[in-house]
Amino acid sequence: QSVLTQPPSASGTPGQRVTISCSGGSSNIGKYHVYWYQQFPGTAPKLLIYIDNQRPSGVPDRFSGSKSGTSASLAISGLRSEDEADYYCAAWDDSLGAVFGGGTKLTVL
Amino acid sequence: EVQLLESGGGLVQPGGSLRLSCVASGFTFSSSVMSWVRQAPGKGLEWVSTIKVGGGTTFYADSVKGRLTISRDDSKNTLYLQMDSLGVDDTAIYYCVRDPTGYGGADYWGQGTLVTVSS
Numbered sequence: 001q002s003v004l005t006q007p008p009s010a011s012g013t014p015g016q017r018v019t020i021s022c023s024g025g026s027s028n029i030g031k032y033h034v035y036w037y038q039q040f041p042g043t044a045p046k047l048l049i050y051i052d053n054q055r056p057s058g059v060p061d062r063f064s065g066s067k068s069g070t071s072a073s074l075a076i077s078g079l080r081s082e083d084e085a086d087y088y089c090a091a092w093d094d095s096l097g098a099v100f101g102g103g104t105k106l107t108v109l
Numbered sequence: 110e111v112q113l114l115e116s117g118g119g120l121v122q123p124g125g126s127l128r129l130s131c132v133a134s135g136f137t138f139s140s141s142v143m144s145w146v147r148q149a150p151g152k153g154l155e156w157v158s159t160i161k162v163g164g165g166t167t168f169y170a171d172s173v174k175g176r177l178t179i180s181r182d183d184s185k186n187t188l189y190l191q192m193d194s195l196g197v198d199d200t201a202i203y204y205c206v207r208d209p210t211g212y213g214g215a216d217y218w219g220q221g222t223l224v225t226v227s228s
Contacts (some may be wrong), residue, residue: 016196026168045218090154096170097213100155
């Protein structure tokens with residue numbers, strides 16, 4: 001059971017806006033920055049969002065992150081078929097070190 | 110171009126040992142916080158360990174504390190993970206990552222090296 005809670009799956013049709021939630025606590029998300037990663041099958045994860053809502057160079061602005069209290073969200077607007085992947089949130093925790101969400105498998109219908 | 114190249118994975122029997130290496134290039138390794146993250150087959154990501162600049166400060170997940178040891182050789186731009194007393198639950202792809210914040214944000218990942226613990 002992961003310290004950060006994500007829905008196991010999410011879906012949307014092309015062009016839609018999809019959000020993936022990440023719920024934590026006062027010792028992790030409530031205190032530290034949140035990171036989001038995208039992973040395609042058989043490949044290493046890639047940083048998608050850092051410091052809650054910042055996009056690394058090369059990440060489309062269709063991807064956005066937000067945080068409020070002990071929860072965070074990843075939003076993908078203008079959904080495309082190539083966005084179909086697994087998405088993970090992560091944060092530091094006072095007692096546990098770095099913690100990840102269980103991951104959300106995004107399906108583009 | 111930032112590159113992280115892991116090596117050292119393979120098949121090992123329960124109770125055995127293995128040492129993973131990660132050679133870094135394209136950035137100033139000695140000034141970077143580095144970590145290991147693993148992923149069991151078909152499962153999610155799990156942070157393993159972090160080593161701060163200089164190597165004097167390290168952090169470990171409870172699941173590996175006392176069995177896995179992270180270290181670095183800045184003269185060789187290399188990160189290590191010494192793995193002892195391995196169990197079947199340690200079977201995973203091990204990724205070397207750069208963590209510029211030192212607090213779980215990995216901006217660059219290696220391709221990973223597979224460790225299989227089985228008799």
